[in-house]
Amino acid sequence: MAPREFTRRDLGLMHRAARLYYLDELNQAAIAERLMVSRPTVSRLLAEARRIGIVRISVHDPDTLGAEGDEAARLAERLGIDKVWLAPFAATDLGPALAEPVGEALREAGLGAGDVLLVSSGRTVWELSHEALPAVPGLEIVPTVGGVAEPEAWHQTNEITRAVAERMQGRPHFLFTQAMPSPAMSATLAEDPEFQRVTGFWTRASAALLGVGAPPAGRDSISTSVPLDDEGLRAGAGDVCLNFYRADGGEIAFPGSDRMVRISPEQLRKVPRTIAVAVGTEKVPSIVGGAQAGLFNRLVTDVPTAQAMLDAVGGR
Numbered sequence: 613m614a615p616r617e618f619t620r621r622d623l624g625l626m627h628r629a630a631r632l633y634y635l636d637e638l639n640q641a642a643i644a645e646r647l648m649v650s651r652p653t654v655s656r657l658l659a660e661a662r663r664i665g666i667v668r669i670s671v672h673d674p675d676t677l678g679a680e681g682d683e684a685a686r687l688a689e690r691l692g693i694d695k696v697w698l699a700p701f702a703a704t705d706l707g708p709a710l711a712e713p714v715g716e717a718l719r720e721a722g723l724g725a726g727d728v729l730l731v732s733s734g735r736t737v738w739e740l741s742h743e744a745l746p747a748v749p750g751l752e753i754v755p756t757v758g759g760v761a762e763p764e765a766w767h768q769t770n771e772i773t774r775a776v777a778e779r780m781q782g783r784p785h786f787l788f789t790q791a792m793p794s795p796a797m798s799a800t801l802a803e804d805p806e807f808q809r810v811t812g813f814w815t816r817a818s819a820a821l822l823g824v825g826a827p828p829a830g831r832d833s834i835s836t837s838v839p840l841d842d843e844g845l846r847a848g849a850g851d852v853c854l855n856f857y858r859a860d861g862g863e864i865a866f867p868g869s870d871r872m873v874r875i876s877p878e879q880l881r882k883v884p885r886t887i888a889v890a891v892g893t894e895k896v897p898s899i900v901g902g903a904q905a906g907l908f909n910r911l912v913t914d915v916p917t918a919q920a921m922l923d924a925v926g927g928r
Contacts, residue, residue: 628712707739725750734823738766741775751782758873792837824890850898861904
């Protein structure tokens with residue numbers, strides 16, 4: 613259990629500071645800049661992390677190294693993906709809890725100026741867009757779905773794109789269309805040079821940061837373009853970039869799905885590093901189904917969700 617005198621946000625900051633200091637070997641000034649706090653605060657976070665056991669210094673017998681199972685590696689193997697990063701506590705505050713492992717995943721992608729990072733809609737990616745992310749000046753940031761006129765901020769993909777670009781010092785590009793345009797608008801977009809320019813980034817992206825949607829029938833927030841009265845859709849396990857799928861990863865078609873402005877599953881599978889970010893036991897079938905569909909090859913989640921997934925797929 614987490615110490616009661618600290619909030620989840622406090623514990624998340626301690627963990628992020630400790631990883632940056634002890635694993636990434638950043639100095640306290642650099643950590644303060646990364647976390648947007650003062651240097652004395654970083655010193656206090658590191659001291660508290662040691663005091664309550666987030667950081668434990670140990671010396672191991674070389675003959676016993678590697679004896680303990682690696683939960684993240686085990687989960688990656690069971691899901692058939694390349695790598696998993698875990699936040700140590702239940703990510704009740706999505707942005708603060710997941711920002712550091714997401715930052716690690718983005719740094720591992722080795723992005724540079726001129727590379728393309730795709731971003732999806734969704735509450736998790738929206739919250740991450742307001743956190744400190746690795747700076748990559750000159751990075752091209754591109755949305756994967758339309759989202760103009762959505763009433764909820766986390767479905768406004770252009771605003772998420774702008775926020776991520778600000779955090780990463782990149783250059784945003786925008787899609788000025790709804791997720792499901794009318795037939796007339798869809799025909800217009802097919803001939804629009806700016807629309808073609810932006811969607812053209814999808815085929816040359818180096819990485820993608822993607823939310824994983826929960827089963828449609830149980831969601832309290834979804835794009836207004838999605839027809840939730842469709843029986844097949846309501847039986848779905850989840851979606852990635854509005855590509856909905858069953859529990860076995862099979863694609864779900866629904867009325868108007870041929871007009872959806874979204875990166876296709878085939879295009880997603882060709883992106884070298886697709887980083888899905890999702891937490892919560894309600895998303896276990898969504899994550900498993902998305903992995904089976906091949907819609908992402910990396911995952912950032914938290915320990916409780918990882919344990920639930922291992923139970924579900926028989927990996928414990």
